Amino acid sequence: MQWRGRRGSGNVEDRRGMGRAAGGIGIAGTLVVLAVGYFFGIDVTPLVQGMDQGQQGEVELSERDEEWGQFVSVVLADTEEIWQPLLQEQAGIAYQDPTLVLFRGVVQSACGGASSAMGPFYCPGDQRVYLDTDFFDMMAERMGAGGDFAAAYVIAHEVGHHVQNLTGTLDEVNRARSSGSEAEANAISVANELQADCYAGIWARQAQERFGSLDVGDLDEAMRAAEAVGDDVIQASAGRTPMPDSFTHGTAAQRQEWLMRGFDSGDMRQCDTFGADSL
Structure with a gap:
């Protein structure tokens, strides 16, 4: 992925040096x-x-940490430049830049406390994406999904949730999930996550068209990442029999399909996972 030497975002809040x-x-x-x-x-x-007392203190960031911070800043800047005109053009909604919080271990958000074990997440309460960059190393070392564009896909997916928040989708999802059965709530959650994957695909297409960001093999990296975070793959990797009714993010095949649907179309209307006959 071509990202070095490019503009970074001013909306990154780095808390990684505030560890124990x-x-x-x-x-x-x-x-x-x-x-x-x-x-x-x-x-x-x-x-x-x-x-x-005395446990909290500054933690020195390694060169690897610094590099991840620069990378995240550039990718976030790309999402800003892409979604600001795109959301207005395709949905008639003004885009508001989210803040991306880098943290290590544990973090407090408007959605409550969280640990890095949760993975990256978006909190609509404060319009922030929360990310422990160690997750990228875990993707490479334990999930077979390394590469800078795989990491960019993760960021773009979480920004996709921010887009859903701006369009009102997240509010509708939360209301619908609270009124149905657990299986129904899980199915709604899957549709929600797949739409964020589709939005990440739109970002990838625009990043290539506007900035020439993609190198050969980058899209394959994103596809491997989408596969690695499929519910069926995660459950199987944990030694469990995949249970579709318990899925909350979608299968590997579904995540790849909706990522590519966004990339191929570049059109938010093609990301209507909630109205699709099948996922």
């Missing part, structure tokens, strides 16, 4: 202490407070 200093017991250790206090009827609040 070495020597602290961390969240897991704190939970152990709290559990001991609970089972033995001891008030451990002063102990926990004492442990927290």
Whole structure:
């Protein structure tokens, strides 16, 4: 992917240097202490407070961290330049730039606390995308989905959720999910995620047309990433039999199909996963 030396976004908030200093017991250790206090009827609040003192401190970022930060900033800038005119042209809605928060380990958002184990996520409450860049390394090392364009697809997918928020789709999804059964709620969630994949495909097409961003093999990287995060692949990798009723993001084949539908068409109207006869 051609990204070096290009404009970065001013809407990146980097919290990765605000981690815990070495020597602290961390969240897991704190939970152990709290559990001991609970089972033995001891008030451990002063102990926990004492442990927290001095644990927070600046963490030096590695060269790899710095490079990921620059990469994320450029990709976010591309999404801004693409969606600002596109959303107005295709949906008649003014685009509002989201903020992308880089964090490490745990983070607080308007949607509550979260850990990096959740993976990247978008919070409509504060219009922020939250991302631990270690996720990109995990994609490469454990999921067979490495490459800079695979990482760009992840960012574009989360920005796709921001587009859904601006169009009112997320509000409709949340209302619909709260009024149905668990299986129905999961099916709505799948449609929601596949639409974000389709929007990521639109971004990829525009990035190539406007900036010439794609190198040979980049689209294959995105397709491998879409496959790796399919519900069926994730469940099978965990040693479980894939259970379609429990899927919340879509199968590998579905995620690839909707990513390519967005890339091939460049048209938001072709991303209507909610009205499709089949996904």
